[in-house]
Amino acid sequence: MIGDDGYFGEEIAAGYDRSAADMFRPDVVGPAIDLLAGLADGGPALELGVGTGRIALPLAARGIPVHGIDMSRAMVDRLRAKPGGDCVEVTIGDFATTRVTGEFALAYLVFNTIGNLTTQDAQVDCFRNAAAHLRPGGCFVVEVGVPDLRRLPPGQKAVPFDINDSGWAFDTYDVATQAMSSHYVTITDGRAEHWSIPFRYVWPAELDLMARLAGLRLRDRWEDWAREPFTSESGKHVSVWEKPAG
Structure with missing residues (x-):
């Protein structure tokens, strides 16, 4: 049963980092931080579904101001208890619709989190929310699997x-x-x-349409954070949409 923390309540949050240990390895996190930090170019970043800080904390440690949005207080409590957790500001709420103050160079969603929005309407709202937070020329990045x-x-x-x-x-x-x-x-x-x-799986072309509805345009799409080419055999993609300047 879904509670105030969504599907990531205390029981899940308590063991989340352990269950996803492979995703915390430096060889997994490092390329993601390199790409995101490059896109942010020193500007502030907004993580939608910040969770326990797997990406937000090392990105902040690279000198990028990071603000997170997450529904789960239990997950955010884990982030705040970690070294550097006080450097990441977090707003509790639904990342598809919750607004925070400020304009961002980068917004991003990682590790299939877009699928936690279980309707097409919610996923469209998420793109619009990301676009509303971006400054002209800013980028929205999504990492998500290709339906198998x-x-x-x-x-x-x-x-x-x-x-x-x-x-x-x-x-x-x-x-x-x-x-x-x-x-x-x-x-x-x-x-x-x-x-x-529960999730809602979504195709790359469908995401591109959501981006267009939000006023964003596709800039890049790769198979992974290392920027390997995206092909018909790719099991996931990292896509970058840009808010047009001016």
């Missing part, structure tokens, strides 16, 4: 993405509505526990 629907044979709705001795994880898809959920089953002392988070 080629692995779905007729009649199948689930795709596993992690199987190990302590549990397994899989995604379920509804191709008619673009609704999906990530399911996690953990096994402890012979007992299985299940929890899931």
Whole structure:
């Protein structure tokens, strides 16, 4: 059941950094910080869905003023408890609609967070919100996976993405509505526990249309933060849309 913290309440926040440990590795975070810091060019940045600060904290440590928006107080509490957490200002609210004071050189969403908005209307609102915060010439960056629907044979709705001795994880898809959920089953002392988070998957071309509705134009699209070319075989993309100057 969704609470005041959305789907990332205390129970999830308490183990989030541990469960996503691979995403905190320097070789994962470093290229993202390099690209984002370059786009910000010293100007302030706005992270939508700032969470526990995986990206905001090292970006702030590079001298980029960072403001975050997040619905989950439990996640933000973890950010504030970390070294440098007091350097990142955070506003509690829905990042699709919450406005903060100021004009930003960069706004960004990472690690599939755009999918946490589970309707097309909310995702469109998010683009408009990002654009409203950007100064002319500013950029909006989104990192998100490409839907893995080629692995779905007729009649199948689930795709596993992690199987190990302590549990397994899989995604379920509804191709008619673009609704999906990530399911996690953990096994402890012979007992299985299940929890899931809903998403809405979205295609690159659909995101480009959302950007156009918000007055943004596509500047770059890569497969990853290292700026490898985006191809039909890419499992995700990092896309940059720009607010026209003037």
